[in-house]
Amino acid sequence: MRRISRLTRVAVGVASLALAATACGGTSSDSGSKGDSGDTKKDLGLAIAYDIGGKGDQSFNDAAYAGLQQAEKEFGYKTADIEPTDGETDADKEQRLTSLAKQGYNPVIGVGFAYTAALEAVAEKYPDTTFGIVDSVVEGENVASLVFAEEEASYLAGVAAAKATETKTVGFVGGVDIPLIHKFRAGFEQGVKDTDPKVKVISQFLTQTAEEGGFSSPDKGKAAAEGQIEKKADVVYQAAGLSGQGVVEAAAKAKVWAIGVDSDQYQQEALAGYKDFILTSATKEVGGSVYALAKSVEDGKPRTGTQVFDLKVDGVGLSESNPKMAEIEGLTDAVAKAKEGIVDGSIKVKSE
Incomplete structure (x- = not known):
């Protein structure tokens, strides 16, 4: 309902x-x-x-x-x-x-x-x-x-990631290197940096074109996330369609946070085995x-x-299904404040 x-x-x-x-x-x-x-x-x-x-x-x-x-x-x-x-x-x-x-x-x-x-x-x-x-x-x-306005939801995801990280390193995995996915990356990186300038963001696109499988290859997503996790990323945000399932799997196996995209992936039945490690999702x-x-x-x-x-x-947003979000100090308040700033225009989110 x-x-x-x-x-x-x-x-x-x-x-x-x-x-x-x-x-x-x-x-x-x-x-x-x-x-x-x-x-x-x-x-x-x-x-x-x-x-x-x-x-x-x-x-x-x-x-x-x-x-x-x-x-x-x-x-x-x-x-x-x-x-x-x-x-x-x-x-x-x-x-x-x-x-x-x-x-x-x-x-x-x-x-x-x-x-x-x-x-x-x-x-x-x-x-x-x-x-x-x-x-x-x-x-x-x-x-x-x-x-x-994918960049707006991604900004909120960046705020959440900056509050959740313990290693001061987070990752972004984009499916294809195209302007649409640049919006996700831009908003995320800005949200992270505005929240904590000391946090490092590792960004990667899986392919240059959709025909190469950037949106449809969970194995590619998994490999990219594993590489970022090896570099100490303990929160990984993915905007990669079906490939994002591989990112979530890699994060769960490494016991670090994944941030989902488009749908509230904490609620998705196919990802139920990994839900404890899906911190939130940038929804559209x-x-x-x-x-x-x-x-x-x-x-x-x-x-x-x-x-x-x-x-x-409410055309875009950040899901709140995982109760663990509320356990991370300052996260909920920071996201709420950021959303208010975006809506009232005091925060201008970049799209590139």
């Missing part, structure tokens, strides 16, 4: 603050729910196409699926969620999105920046279908770009954004334009 209430709160936050209108000039549309053939869609609802790693990553994609489940339960319509394939091209993604739009799903959401080119092509062909893309900006009158409400877009379409007022989910609307 906690997860569902959070998704609903994010949707309410988007509506009440009119984020689409205030963030990057986005707009809301009153367009109907029709396909390019003019046939009214009455039976089919939300469809999502997963990013690399697919469902079961305990992170980014699973968060999107939680939003789909909430929409399916609340609106009582048929949904669809489609897995990626290994080595697929933009043409494959375009075909997947086209198929969903043709079948009458609305909205259709590409989960991840990898869908940028495909969605640009497909959205133009189906002007009366609402499309969404997570973690990228695509221009289009029928497109909602769902982006997050991918599920909330997916649900919010589905709700706007269901209400007949589909949101479009760039929509930013930040701390102000």
Whole structure:
């Protein structure tokens, strides 16, 4: 129930603050729910196409699926969620999105920046279908770009890491060396240094491109974390999708702290064996954004334009599921103070 209430709160936050209108000039549309053939869609609802790693990553994609489940339960319509394939091209993604739009799903959401080119092509062909893309900006009158202030959540993770470390060394493992993951690193490093300038941050990216497996290789994540732990890191934060499971495993085996990402990984069943060593997670409400877009379409007022989910609307945050957080002196208060500063603007978080 906690997860569902959070998704609903994010949707309410988007509506009440009119984020689409205030963030990057986005707009809301009153367009109907029709396909390019003019046939009214009455039976089919939300469809999502997963990013690399697919469902079961305990992170980014699973968060999107939680939003789909909430929409399916609340609106009582048929949904669809489609897995990626290994080595697929933009043409494959375009075909997947086209198929969903043709079948009458609305909205259709590409989960991840990898869908940028495909969605640009497909959205133009189906002007009366609402499309969404997570973690990228695509221009289009029928497109909602769902982006997050990952640097803000990562800043809070950095504050927590600086308070938790005993060796004065912490680590960051990013899946792929791209601007999106740079935001995670930048916020984390700033949060650490603002809290304790004496703490050293070891940062590493697993691969240069997603095709090399940076987001889908737990073995790579494990090896990177082990290397950082050998260098005395006793807190390791990962932003690496499925690869992050390897980071968590390495931290647990070494009995040091891991910080999860995207979802509250302390609560993830697949990571239950390591949960005692998952200090917290820098969350981003991918599920909330997916649900919010589905709700706007269901209400007949589909949101479009760039929509930013930040701390102000609980679009990002830091989980508090592990009771051990409260046992670390000063951690809870420091995180609360940092969040207040970010929200009121007194703390400016870097994104690069």
